[in-house]
Amino acid sequence: MAANTSGFEGASKIKNSPSSMIFYIIAYIVVAFMAIVCLVPFLIMVSGSFTAEKYITFHGFNIYPVEFSTSAYQIIFKNPATVAKAYGVSIYVTLLGTFLGLMITAATSYVLGRKDFKYRNKFSFFFYFTTLFNGGLVCTYIFFVRYLHLSNSLWAIILPGMFSVFNMLIMRTFVVGIPTALIESAKIDGAGEYRIFFSIILPLLKPGLATIGLFLALAYWNNWYNAMLFITDTDKFPLQYMLYNTLQKAEAMSRIAAQAGIVVADVPSNSLKMAMAVVATGPILIVYPFVQKYFVAGITIGSVKG
Amino acid sequence: MKYLKNFGAEFRKNKPLFSMIAPAFILTLVLSYIPMVGLILAFKEWNFAGGVFGSKWNGLANFRFLFASGKGWLITRNTILYNLLNLVTSQALAIVLSIFITEIRAKYFKKITQSLIFLPYFISWVLVGIFVFAIFNYETGMLNNLRASFGKEPYNIYQVPGIWPFLICAFNSWKWSGYNSVIYIAAITGVDQEIYEAAAIDGANIFQRIRHIMLPCIRPTVVTMLLLQIGRILRGDFEMFYQIVGSNGQLYDMTDVIDTYVFRSLTTSSNIGMTTAAAFYQSAVCFIVIIVVNAIVKKIDADYALF
Numbered sequence: 184m185a186a187n188t189s190g191f192e193g194a195s196k197i198k199n200s201p202s203s204m205i206f207y208i209i210a211y212i213v214v215a216f217m218a219i220v221c222l223v224p225f226l227i228m229v230s231g232s233f234t235a236e237k238y239i240t241f242h243g244f245n246i247y248p249v250e251f252s253t254s255a256y257q258i259i260f261k262n263p264a265t266v267a268k269a270y271g272v273s274i275y276v277t278l279l280g281t282f283l284g285l286m287i288t289a290a291t292s293y294v295l296g297r298k299d300f301k302y303r304n305k306f307s308f309f310f311y312f313t314t315l316f317n318g319g320l321v322c323t324y325i326f327f328v329r330y331l332h333l334s335n336s337l338w339a340i341i342l343p344g345m346f347s348v349f350n351m352l353i354m355r356t357f358v359v360g361i362p363t364a365l366i367e368s369a370k371i372d373g374a375g376e377y378r379i380f381f382s383i384i385l386p387l388l389k390p391g392l393a394t395i396g397l398f399l400a401l402a403y404w405n406n407w408y409n410a411m412l413f414i415t416d417t418d419k420f421p422l423q424y425m426l427y428n429t430l431q432k433a434e435a436m437s438r439i440a441a442q443a444g445i446v447v448a449d450v451p452s453n454s455l456k457m458a459m460a461v462v463a464t465g466p467i468l469i470v471y472p473f474v475q476k477y478f479v480a481g482i483t484i485g486s487v488k489g
Numbered sequence: 490m491k492y493l494k495n496f497g498a499e500f501r502k503n504k505p506l507f508s509m510i511a512p513a514f515i516l517t518l519v520l521s522y523i524p525m526v527g528l529i530l531a532f533k534e535w536n537f538a539g540g541v542f543g544s545k546w547n548g549l550a551n552f553r554f555l556f557a558s559g560k561g562w563l564i565t566r567n568t569i570l571y572n573l574l575n576l577v578t579s580q581a582l583a584i585v586l587s588i589f590i591t592e593i594r595a596k597y598f599k600k601i602t603q604s605l606i607f608l609p610y611f612i613s614w615v616l617v618g619i620f621v622f623a624i625f626n627y628e629t630g631m632l633n634n635l636r637a638s639f640g641k642e643p644y645n646i647y648q649v650p651g652i653w654p655f656l657i658c659a660f661n662s663w664k665w666s667g668y669n670s671v672i673y674i675a676a677i678t679g680v681d682q683e684i685y686e687a688a689a690i691d692g693a694n695i696f697q698r699i700r701h702i703m704l705p706c707i708r709p710t711v712v713t714m715l716l717l718q719i720g721r722i723l724r725g726d727f728e729m730f731y732q733i734v735g736s737n738g739q740l741y742d743m744t745d746v747i748d749t750y751v752f753r754s755l756t757t758s759s760n761i762g763m764t765t766a767a768a769f770y771q772s773a774v775c776f777i778v779i780i781v782v783n784a785i786v787k788k789i790d791a792d793y794a795l796f
Contacts, residue, residue, distance in 0.1 A: 319768030
């Protein structure tokens with residue numbers, strides 16, 4: 184985030200009046216308070232996952248583990264079949280969806296960014312219209328299940344997330360930044376359109392690809408809604424939907440318990456829920472510090488474009 | 490005819506470009522445009538064997554049924570009120586935060602707090618649902634844990650429907666404040682630094698700088714955000730409502746929006762006709778509203794129009 188928020192350094196040279204001192208005190212307090220409010224739920228989650236079930240039953244969740252215990256994680260990793268499968272599904276969906284989505288978004292943005300492409304406004308409108316009007320859940324559901332036969336297919340998760348107008352607009356900003364002369368001279372040198380796209384445009388679009396790739400990957404990783412609609416086979420549950428099931432349905436919890444060889448009554452359900460949440464969110468929290476700046480860049484471009 | 494001929498010539502000339510745009514075109518056609526045909530179900534009496542085309546027409550009966558039960562008005566009211574409430578609170582919070590953050594100069598404080606505030610954007614609503622459980626559930630929630638330590642009775646939040654609009658609004662603002670403040674920070678810092686420095690040298694205090702420089706800077710952004718949200722006035726954030734409220738029937742009067750209602754009808758009662766009618770009504774009203782509002786904005790100041 185730092186890149187965009189260098190602030191107004193010049194102003195710092197001016198001496199602060201008492202009223203502006205109060206402003207700064209309030210600013211620090213409000214921002215710090217908000218940061219804490221954003222952090223606390225994560226602390227409750229992590230601490231809950233490391234707290235002995237008995238403590239939670241009697242005293243409830245806390246922001247730090249009072250009675251430390253790793254039994255929830257032991258259950259998950261004793262027989263990690265459920266978690267491992269869900270991880271596999273999520274990774275598969277995220278990788279395939281992100282790759283295909285990137286290719287489609289880059290190709291479309293490139294064509295629509297080419298000023299010599301005569302029908303670019305018409306195509307842009309064709310895509311943009313879908314953000315103004317759509318068939319809604321029922322029509323999509325009936326069409327997917329009855330006519331495309333996508334029940335229990337991971338394509339029901341991958342296909343709808345591949346192309347979005349928002350991503351296309353951001354990518355087009357990157358495309359427009361590439362000088363037209365480059366394309367012209369490649370043409371003169373005898374390169375075909377495909378060649379130009381793959382060996383000149385794509386390498387130059389790397390920053391855009393990184394940004395959009397991360398947006399896509401995050402959306403796929405966090406997707407549970409499409410899984411809830413279309414997937415009933417528990418072996419095909421992605422991580423977030425499996426997590427939701429663990430929270431909502433006792434049977435999902437007892438399946439994990441059975442795999443770990445525990446009697447259902449002894450399942451530390453509260454701490455187990457939190458441990459599952461940690462396991463499902465872990466990858467995002469780990470990569471977050473490294474990818475944050477790409478999201479800031481993408482959101483900034485998206486907002487400028489409107 | 491001439492138009493088709495031109496298109497044909499253009500197509501032959503630029504075959505590779507057309508082939509590059511084809512995947513997105515086909516995808517959008519199949520996933521977005523073809524399902525729109527299904528909206529005719531709003532005017533039909535659904536039967537499973539007949540499907541979209543075989544079912545019998547029944548005029549406006551589905552719409553009449555939706556509104557006669559009172560349910561149509563209730564979910565419309567809830568959806569609009571939630572959208573207005575969420576729009577005002579989340580944007581106001583983001584604007585305040587972004588002004589404060591740009592003014593704060595302690596480098597590490599700024600970096601760390603910004604990262605934390607941006608964090609909720611990265612998690613799924615499922616995780617937010619788990620947070621709601623961890624904080625508010627009756628037996629083991631952190632809230633009742635705190636109340637107990639002050640010697641107070643536990644509080645069953647699921648029996649107090651009136652508190653849910655505030656909760657939902659709080660979680661919405663919580664999740665989006667980081668994302669939105671990135672947008673506003675970009676708008677504020679997008680202005681020429683020299684203007685800001687000149688103002689400071691001329692003796693403008695912080696409040697004058699906010700009033701005369703920062704707020705004008707973010708005005709176009711505010712208008713854009715407003716327009717985007719108005720175009721969604723009848724659309725509820727399904728994932729948020731579904732994960733925060735769950736299936737607590739006694740809360741529905743306060744928390745049901747069109748999207749959750751449609752989903753529940755689809756999965757439980759399977760009244761396809763009425764559900765499609767609700768979706769049609771939602772899409773059509775949003776479409777008309779955004780077209781009208783955009784036209785008005787265009788008349789007042791064309792720079793602010795979305796399209």
